Amino acid sequence: xxxxxxxxxxxxxxxxxxxxxxxxxxxxxxxxxxxxxxxxxxxxxxxxxxxxxxxxxxxxxxxxxxxxxxxxxxxxxxxxxxxxxxxxxxxxxxxxxxxxxxxxxxxxxxxxxxxxxxxxxxxxxxxxxxxxxxxxxxxxxxxxxxxxxxxxxxxxxxxxxxxxxxxxxxxxxxxxxxxxxxxxxxxxxxxxxxxxxxxxxxxxxxxxxxxxxxxxxxxxxxxxxxxxxxxxxxxxxxxxxxxxxxxxxxxxxxxxxxxxxxxxxxxxxxxxxxxxxxxxxxxxxxxxxxxxxxxxxxxxxxxxxxxxxxxxxxxxxxxxxxxxxx
Amino acid sequence: xxxxxxxxxxxxxxxxxxxxxxxxxxxxxxxxxxxxxxxxxxxxxxxxxxxxxxxxxxxxxxxxxxxxxxxxxxxxxxxxxxxxxxxxxxxxxxxxxxxxxxxxxxxxxxxxxxxxxxxxxxxxxxxxxxxxxxxxxxxxxxxxxxxxxxxxxxxxxxxxxxxxxxxxxxxxxxxxxxxxxxxxxxxxxxxxxxxxxxxxxxxxxxxxxxxxxxxxxxxxxxxxxxxxxxxxxxxxxxxxxxxxxxxxxxxxxxxxxxxxxxxxxxxxxxxxxxxxxxxxxxxxxxxxxxxxxxxxxxxxxxxxxxxxxxxxxxxxxxxxxxxxxxxxxxxxxxxxxxxxxxxxxxxxxxxxxxxxxxxxxxxxxxxxxxxxxxxxxxxxxxxxxxxxxxxxxxxxxxxxxxxxxxxxxxxxxxxxxxxxxxxxxxxxxxxxxxxxxxxxxxxxxxxxxxxxxxxxxxxxxxxxxxx
Numbered sequence: 001x002x003x004x005x006x007x008x009x010x011x012x013x014x015x016x017x018x019x020x021x022x023x024x025x026x027x028x029x030x031x032x033x034x035x036x037x038x039x040x041x042x043x044x045x046x047x048x049x050x051x052x053x054x055x056x057x058x059x060x061x062x063x064x065x066x067x068x069x070x071x072x073x074x075x076x077x078x079x080x081x082x083x084x085x086x087x088x089x090x091x092x093x094x095x096x097x098x099x100x101x102x103x104x105x106x107x108x109x110x111x112x113x114x115x116x117x118x119x120x121x122x123x124x125x126x127x128x129x130x131x132x133x134x135x136x137x138x139x140x141x142x143x144x145x146x147x148x149x150x151x152x153x154x155x156x157x158x159x160x161x162x163x164x165x166x167x168x169x170x171x172x173x174x175x176x177x178x179x180x181x182x183x184x185x186x187x188x189x190x191x192x193x194x195x196x197x198x199x200x201x202x203x204x205x206x207x208x209x210x211x212x213x214x215x216x217x218x219x220x221x222x223x224x225x226x227x228x229x230x231x232x233x234x235x236x237x238x239x240x241x242x243x244x245x246x247x248x249x250x251x252x253x254x255x256x257x258x259x260x261x262x263x264x265x266x267x268x269x270x271x272x273x274x275x276x277x278x279x280x281x282x283x284x285x286x287x288x289x290x291x292x293x294x295x296x297x298x299x300x301x302x303x304x305x306x307x308x309x310x311x312x313x314x315x316x317x318x319x320x321x322x323x324x325x326x
Numbered sequence: 327x328x329x330x331x332x333x334x335x336x337x338x339x340x341x342x343x344x345x346x347x348x349x350x351x352x353x354x355x356x357x358x359x360x361x362x363x364x365x366x367x368x369x370x371x372x373x374x375x376x377x378x379x380x381x382x383x384x385x386x387x388x389x390x391x392x393x394x395x396x397x398x399x400x401x402x403x404x405x406x407x408x409x410x411x412x413x414x415x416x417x418x419x420x421x422x423x424x425x426x427x428x429x430x431x432x433x434x435x436x437x438x439x440x441x442x443x444x445x446x447x448x449x450x451x452x453x454x455x456x457x458x459x460x461x462x463x464x465x466x467x468x469x470x471x472x473x474x475x476x477x478x479x480x481x482x483x484x485x486x487x488x489x490x491x492x493x494x495x496x497x498x499x500x501x502x503x504x505x506x507x508x509x510x511x512x513x514x515x516x517x518x519x520x521x522x523x524x525x526x527x528x529x530x531x532x533x534x535x536x537x538x539x540x541x542x543x544x545x546x547x548x549x550x551x552x553x554x555x556x557x558x559x560x561x562x563x564x565x566x567x568x569x570x571x572x573x574x575x576x577x578x579x580x581x582x583x584x585x586x587x588x589x590x591x592x593x594x595x596x597x598x599x600x601x602x603x604x605x606x607x608x609x610x611x612x613x614x615x616x617x618x619x620x621x622x623x624x625x626x627x628x629x630x631x632x633x634x635x636x637x638x639x640x641x642x643x644x645x646x647x648x649x650x651x652x653x654x655x656x657x658x659x660x661x662x663x664x665x666x667x668x669x670x671x672x673x674x675x676x677x678x679x680x681x682x683x684x685x686x687x688x689x690x691x692x693x694x695x696x697x698x699x700x701x702x703x704x705x706x707x708x709x710x711x712x713x714x715x716x717x718x719x720x721x722x723x724x725x726x727x728x729x730x731x732x733x734x735x736x737x738x739x740x741x742x743x744x745x746x747x748x749x750x751x752x753x754x755x756x757x758x759x760x761x762x763x764x765x766x767x768x769x770x771x772x773x774x775x776x777x778x779x780x781x782x783x784x785x786x787x788x789x790x791x792x793x
Contacts, residue, residue, distance in 0.1 A: 002671070002674075003634070004633050004634035004656075004658050004660060004674070005631070005632055005633065005634075005671075006632075007632040012590040012614060012616060012630075012632075013588065013589070013590055014571075014588060014590075017588050019546075019547065019570070020572060020586065020588055021546070021548070021568075021570035021571050021572060021588065022570060022571025022572070022588060022589060022590060022591050022592060022593075023570065023571070084516070084518035084523075085491050085516040085518065085525065086516065086525055086547065086548055086549075087525065087547065088547055088548055088570055089548065166659070166678055166679040166680070166701070166702065167677075167678025167679050167702035167703070168678065168679050168701060168702050168703055168723070168724075231614070231615070231632070232615065232634065232635050233615075233634030233635050233658045234635060
């Protein structure tokens with residue numbers, strides 16, 4: 001079996017075609033339903049525990065079921081270009097972006113914490129107890145080992161980048177892998193000097209700005225998830241997915257933490273959401289315990305960093321914070 | 327059953343003879359992918375592997391603007407004999423249609439259209455007049471005298487206003503139906519004026535001699551790809567795919583939609599028509615990476631196969647040793663050869679970048695070869711039997727610093743002959759038109775190449791490389 005012929009999508013036809021076209025209303029409806037269910041579940045303590053079920057359902061649906069690429073962030077620019085010219089294309093390019101945007105304004109980053117398949121994929125690996133212990137362990141020996149591994153990942157990334165890169169248009173087709181390599185560098189820096197964590201988290205805004213500039217210039221950008229959700233043999237996406245998943249064994253959800261352009265964009269909107277997670281002032285917890293509860297390290301000394309918070313509600317379930325609706 | 331089959335074949339045969347005896351159309355490479363079936367197949371034999379640059383044409387004007395969704399060079403050239411000369415017709419992004427002498431690349435005439443010439447022109451002889459048709463993004467089809475570029479007629483599909491946008495125009499084809507030459511093309515127009523709002527992808531059918539409209543059929547609100555044509559049991563059919571993921575079969579006489587099928591993703595691949603198990607079939611690729619083989623009579627999927635990435639190229643069809651094969655490129659960087667009957671991969675050849683263009687099939691010393699361009703800046707010549715590389719030639723870098731992926735039309739090579747010599751023409755994205763020919767060998771063109779109007783529905787039976 002050739003890699004080119006691999007097909008993991010169960011559907012390759014639209015279930016609810018719009019105007020008889022390939023544009024499918026079904027994933028749009030499922031996404032809206034899942035976002036709504038997640039938003040409701042977020043507020044309800046009893047249903048909240050089913051988050052992993054929703055994550056798995058979302059993962060299976062978007063990776064193995066529907067046949068469309070989950071191009072959430074890049075779609076809007078193509079849509080803007082076609083408004084009034086090709087409305088079908090406008091819908092096609094906005095039908096993921098707009099519900100995700102709306103749900104963020106209503107429920108916070110519920111998409112990131114509950115539905116994002118790439119986030120789920122990174123998080124699932126954290127559910128392996130031995131791996132979780134390894135990721136959270138902070139001894140100098142473990143840190144040195146992680147540093148060595150991160151260097152190996154970086155070296156392998158560079159090797160495969162040059163092995164798989166196209167002969168021409170180097171920058172264009174390699175954006176995803178360049179982002180992956182940047183992530184490897186960031187992880188190396190954070191592992192070497194943990195104090196850099198706060199500064200490094202800000203690189204996601206640089207990532208967002210660069211992403212927007214590329215989109216505005218008309219460059220077709222890809223992400224680590226494109227290969228999964230589009231069933232596409234895009235070497236750049238494959239390489240970046242490999243880098244992200246390899247780095248997940250060293251640090252929790254590195255892509256969401258440092259570079260995800262969509263997550264960065266949604267984190268800018270989250271302040272307008274009426275639903276916020278706030279730290280219980282009466283509870284004092286150690287930094288180690290805080291990291292155990294919140295592996296993305298959004299829990300600060302006095303408050304929760306809303307721009308880093310993925311709305312996974314681990315802290316709410318642990319009783320150190322609460323959901324507040326303003 | 328036997329009788330029915332006999333009569334069907336008889337009708338097809340008669341239609342074919344009728345085709346040959348009626349209006350004479352193009353010669354070796356009339357338009358996009360050679361003919362109205364888009365077979366991509368030429369009967370030219372280069373007789374030598376030593377293929378070298380013959381001439382290079384550089385247009386003097388460049389328009390330094392480029393935006394997503396627009397092509398920057400003609401999708402392919404048309405090559406035809408006009409009087410005593412072989413001419414190469416090619417449209418450029420600078421709105422010009424150039425007619426060049428195939429022997430030396432000398433500019434014979436040019437015609438300035440009102441918009442980009444993204445699609446390939448089509449050559450045909452209409453009432454013994456050499457004629458070239460081209461559709462421009464100014465919503466207009468032009469019918470020109472192939473000898474001097476004078477306009478015979480033009481037909482504007484939508485009146486200009488401040489609110490209309492550039493149209494997406496297909497390559498036209500010219501066929502003979504009921505002894506009447508007609509030109510068929512698809513075009514997508516949009517107007518965002520509130521009182522005149524429209525987004526229309528339509529197939530037009532005009533009288534090729536006068537430019538009078540016979541019919542137009544609305545198919546989609548999205549852009550359409552170029553139409554292909556064939557006869558099924560004596561019935562003229564048009565096949566069109568749309569970028570909204572559909573394929574259509576139309577009655578060529580009145581434009582009535584006979585079948586419509588929704589496929590997996592956007593389709594930017596123009597369909598080609600072949601014959602598998604004595605049945606007319608349509609081949610096309612999709613942006614999901616599927617290659618489809620559809621029954622041309624009803625649109626039913628006979629087989630489909632998933633490949634790594636987008637397939638925008640039009641599958642070229644050739645018959646080798648009594649078996650029909652498909653040749654196409656994909657964005658997974660490979661050029662593929664498939665058994666047209668089963669979809670089984672016979673060979674693949676990896677290039678250095680996306681293969682967006684379509685293949686041209688010819689012969690070298692009697693063996694079938696595939697000419698194909700990859701975005702790694704090379705034009706490849708591959709053995710059609712096993713995919714081994716004969717040679718590759720650098721065709722220059724993109725004249726812009728970067729390309730926007732996906733919606734650009736990438737040009738494809740065309741193969742024909744002049745003065746008994748083979749000719750390979752490729753409009754490259756470095757802004758030049760390259761022509762190649764064999765450096766050795768004398769008589770290089772087979773007799774079949776001299777046969778006019780090879781785009782009949784029976785064409786795939788004409789050239790069997792095993793002969």
